[in-house]
Amino acid sequence: MSPIVAATASENAELLVFIVLAPLAVVTALGMVLSRNAVYSALLLVVNFFCLAGFYVLLEAQFVAAVQVIVYAGAIMVLFLFVLMLLGVGRQEALQETIRGQRPAAILLSLGLLVTIIGALAAGVFDAQPASLAAANEGGNVEAVGRLLFTHYTFAFETAGILLVVAAVGALVLGKRRP
Amino acid sequence: MRVGPDAYLLVSAILFAIGVVGVLIRRNAIVVFMCVELMLNAVNLSFITFAKTNGALDGQVLAFFVMVVAAAEVVVGLGILVAIFRKRSSTSVDDVNLLKG
Numbered sequence: 001m002s003p004i005v006a007a008t009a010s011e012n013a014e015l016l017v018f019i020v021l022a023p024l025a026v027v028t029a030l031g032m033v034l035s036r037n038a039v040y041s042a043l044l045l046v047v048n049f050f051c052l053a054g055f056y057v058l059l060e061a062q063f064v065a066a067v068q069v070i071v072y073a074g075a076i077m078v079l080f081l082f083v084l085m086l087l088g089v090g091r092q093e094a095l096q097e098t099i100r101g102q103r104p105a106a107i108l109l110s111l112g113l114l115v116t117i118i119g120a121l122a123a124g125v126f127d128a129q130p131a132s133l134a135a136a137n138e139g140g141n142v143e144a145v146g147r148l149l150f151t152h153y154t155f156a157f158e159t160a161g162i163l164l165v166v167a168a169v170g171a172l173v174l175g176k177r178r179p
Numbered sequence: 180m181r182v183g184p185d186a187y188l189l190v191s192a193i194l195f196a197i198g199v200v201g202v203l204i205r206r207n208a209i210v211v212f213m214c215v216e217l218m219l220n221a222v223n224l225s226f227i228t229f230a231k232t233n234g235a236l237d238g239q240v241l242a243f244f245v246m247v248v249a250a251a252e253v254v255v256g257l258g259i260l261v262a263i264f265r266k267r268s269s270t271s272v273d274d275v276n277l278l279k280g
Contacts, residue, residue, distance in 0.1 A: 015181070018186065025190060026193050033205065041210050055190070055224055061227045061231075061239045064246075067243060068220075072216075072249075080209065080213060087264050102204070107204070109203075117192040121189060131231060131232050145236055145243070156244060163248065163251050164250070167252075167254045171254045
């Protein structure tokens with residue numbers, strides 16, 4: 001097989017996966033917002049996170065895709081489900097609006113935001129050219145990201161560690177039952 | 180046919196808008212949190228798309244840091260929710276009105 005044919009085959013595969021994942025991501029996101037039951041929302045969000053991990057693989061970001069599955073779809077969503085179960089799921093959400101006309105206004109404003117972003121995309125504000133990460137991913141994506149993390153972004157990396165420790169301590173303090 | 184960066188940015192924009200709708204119309208604080216997570220993920224998708232268009236990995240590193248901050252935010256946020264639930268027996272955002280004048 002010549003290189004050109006191979007390239008088209010991989011592009012076709014990318015297109016196919018994208019066509020499957022993109023509507024699935026949008027539908028699961030919509031379902032999450034519209035679902036009455038908070039547990040269904042959480043499970044739909046897990047599916048959505050897996051779709052995003054698929055996008056990351058298509059975009060040559062294998063490390064972030066793995067982190068997405070492990071941290072988001074794994075740890076964070078388990079935490080969400082745990083708190084949902086802890087606080088009880090039988091409660092019905094109030095259907096009455098607290099502020100009159102808030103829901104139509106919210107949907108209208110969000111549509112406005114979406115139209116604005118799509119307009120910016122159509123006008124070519126970002127002017128994104130399809131490029132390849134083949135040079136940057138030399139020797140593997142994980143190695144390349146790790147090299148960047150431990151050289152150029154060392155300070156941010158250490159700060160992130162401190163942030164996580166503070167968050168863990170904060171959760172302990174907040175969760176403690178006061179006598 | 181090739182999937183251009185615009186397609187990914189479009190999906191990212193749609194997911195972000197859906198997250199905004201969710202934050203604005205849902206009353207359950209946990210679901211509001213999930214919608215915030217959805218918005219963070221939509222932005223992550225943009226970051227990684229731009230990383231590819233720039234041919235550099237900095238966008239991926241930034242997305243990684245966004246995930247770290249999101250994890251910290253979820254831990255503290257859910258801790259606050261549990262603390263509020265103990266006081267008010269409700270997770271509705273409308274019941275948290277102690278500061279109301």
